[in-house]
Amino acid sequence: MxxxxxxxxxxxxxxxxxxxxxxxxxxxxxxxxxxxxxxxxxxxxxxxxxxxxxxxxxxxxxxxxxxxxxxxxxxxxxxxxxxxxxxxxxxxxxxxxxxxxxxxxxxxxxxxxxxxxxxxxxxxxxxxxxxxxxxxxxxxxxxxxxxxxIDRAAPLDVICCLGCAGATGLGAALFTAKVEAGASVVVFGLGGIGMNAVQGARLAGAVKIIGVDTNPLRETAARAAGVTHFVDPTQVENLLDHLRELTDGGADYSFECVGNQKVLSDAVECTRKGWGVTVMVGVLPGSQQIQLRPRAILEGRRLMGSYLGNIKTRTQLPRLVDRFMEGDLSxxxxxxxxxxxxxxxxxxxxxxxxxxxxxxxxxxxxxx
Ligand SMILES: [Zn+2]
Ligand SMILES: [Zn+2]
Known part of the structure; x- marks a missing residue:
């Protein structure tokens, strides 16, 4: 050096x-x-x-x-x-x-x-x-x-993405929301973090994974990551009605990976009353306040947040590198x-x- x-x-x-x-x-x-x-x-x-x-x-x-x-x-x-x-x-x-x-x-x-x-x-x-x-x-x-x-055999120029986007997105699904097998999931925003939330939901065994993004060019990579449905919100008449229809009344889990007040509200509203869980992953500008319809929460929905997916960095993150080496993650x-x-x-x-x-x-x- x-x-x-x-x-x-x-x-x-x-x-x-x-x-x-x-x-x-x-x-x-x-x-x-x-x-x-x-x-x-x-x-x-x-x-x-x-x-x-x-x-x-x-x-x-x-x-x-x-x-x-x-x-x-x-x-x-x-x-x-x-x-x-x-x-x-x-x-x-x-x-x-x-x-x-x-x-x-x-x-x-x-x-x-x-x-x-x-x-x-x-x-x-x-x-x-x-x-x-x-x-x-x-x-x-x-x-x-x-x-x-981490495992010395892991390619550093690929698993480098685990340090932020991978941990944040995968962890939001696996360690924050704790998505379970059979669940329905909506991910808003299919950037680096959203794609990893999709992978996390797939790993957890979610059966319906709906990716929402205004950029249609993201659909191919999103499907490779695990989305079962791709929704461009500009192409549907009413996004919330559409998502509720796709999830038989509301998603079990949703992930806001954009950092936008309106998207966060949609993410909460698209989950099922009684048990829907929304994880706030995107970073809203510090000048903004979160605004939600009070009944959206009173009806039993939950809003959670996490940094780096709530993954303990030294003890739990290396295990995700192992999952990558086992072929479970890409x-x-x-x-x-x-x-x-x-x-x-x-x-x-x-x-x-x-x-x-x-x-x-x-x-x-x-x-x-
Ligand atoms: Zn970052
Ligand atoms: Zn400590």
């Missing part, structure tokens, strides 16, 4: 990132150095440059989804060793806090503490990585508790583009104009 590494740095809401040469700080006792092999571009990264997110501090190294190989471990690191293949994760799993031992949530208390970590040096300025990761860099320094070791059809780090702004443009599902950045270490 050369002293300098390349990193995609956001300097503000300027519509683009700059790929800069940065240095990495020495490892702390509980840190690991991970050489990134692949990283996926997510909408949350884009929100730091397209005006959607306010209050962020810049400069910031973007990227929170990826996969790589451990190069070096701090002296107190016990669960990882150089050569391990890993997925770095936005939510830590410290293993000892009340949340980690609860069995109820993946939201480790450490996630809500400022780690103070600023491992990238741009000149003399110490920079944070988004989610304390910054996976759009040739190498990252990250806490042991934010790194999941991410290939979700990866629409593959690019080099220096072309990252093209990747953001494809995400912005809707032409990309997941764009994966490949890191060329031979050149470094």
């Amino acid at each position: 050369s002293e300098f590494v390349r990193a995609a740095v956001a300097h503000g809401q300027q519509g683009a990132v700059i790929v800069e040469s940065v240095r990495l700080k020495p490892l702390g006792p509980r840190d690991v150095l991970v050489q990134m092999k692949a990283a996926g571009i997510c909408h949350s990264d884009m929100s730091f440059i397209n005006g959607e997110r306010s209050g962020a501090s810049y400069p910031l190294v973007l990227g929170h989804e990826g996969a790589g190989v451990v190069l070096e471990c701090g002296r107190e690191v016990s669960s990882l060793k150089p050569g391990d293949h890993v997925i770095p994760l936005g939510i830590p799993e410290c293993g000892v806090c009340p949340a980690c031992v609860s069995g109820k949530t993946n939201l480790c208390d450490e996630y809500f503490r400022d780690s103070g970590s600023r491992p990238f040096l741009l000149g003399d300025q110490a920079l944070r990585g988004f989610c304390d990761l910054g996976t759009f860099a040739d190498a990252i320094v990250v806490r042991e508790m934010q790194v999941a070791p 991410f290939e059809s979700l990866i629409s583009h593959r690019i080099a780090l220096q072309d990252i702004n093209d990747g953001f443009a494809k995400l912005a104009n809707g032409s990309a599902l997941r764009t994966v950045i490949h890191f060329d270490h031979a050149a470094g």
Whole structure:
């Protein structure tokens, strides 16, 4: 590893990132150095440059989804060793806090503490990585508790998508809603996360999986992921009537993967009174309030939320890599583009104009 590494740095809401040469700080006792092999571009990264997110501090190294190989471990690191293949994760799993031992949530208390970590040096300025990761860099320094070791045989340039889109979507179905065999499911928004919610529902044994998206070009990949019905809301007279008809009165589960108030309301309304469960996965702009018809909830429907699908990142996520290796999951059809780090702004443009599902950045270490 050369002293300098390349990193995609956001300097503000300027519509683009700059790929800069940065240095990495020495490892702390509980840190690991991970050489990134692949990283996926997510909408949350884009929100730091397209005006959607306010209050962020810049400069910031973007990227929170990826996969790589451990190069070096701090002296107190016990669960990882150089050569391990890993997925770095936005939510830590410290293993000892009340949340980690609860069995109820993946939201480790450490996630809500400022780690103070600023491992990238741009000149003399110490920079944070988004989610304390910054996976759009040739190498990252990250806490042991934010790194999941995975099967070494797994292709890193494919399973990198598990770190955010995969965990969020699969987990929403499997660990948040806990969809059961025979269920009917509606997924609103068939981007990288929605497609994984579809896969999760299929894995759980749902018999009816209805994908709703205004982009008809998504139908083929959606069917490959597991949807049994594809609905373009602009092509039906009344979306809710149509969905209730398809589900014999209302879906057992629905997933909002768009981040839109009206879509969230539709997602709740399309579920069955008495037991319908809606999982809010999409991120509504912080300025918006959730508005629901009170009776929609009084009638026994439930609305749930989760970060990263409520999957415990170090203990449960590696099992999804195993499911992938066993052939139960596929991410290939979700990866629409593959690019080099220096072309990252093209990747953001494809995400912005809707032409990309997941764009994966490949890191060329031979050149470094
Ligand atoms: Zn993400
Ligand atoms: Zn914890």
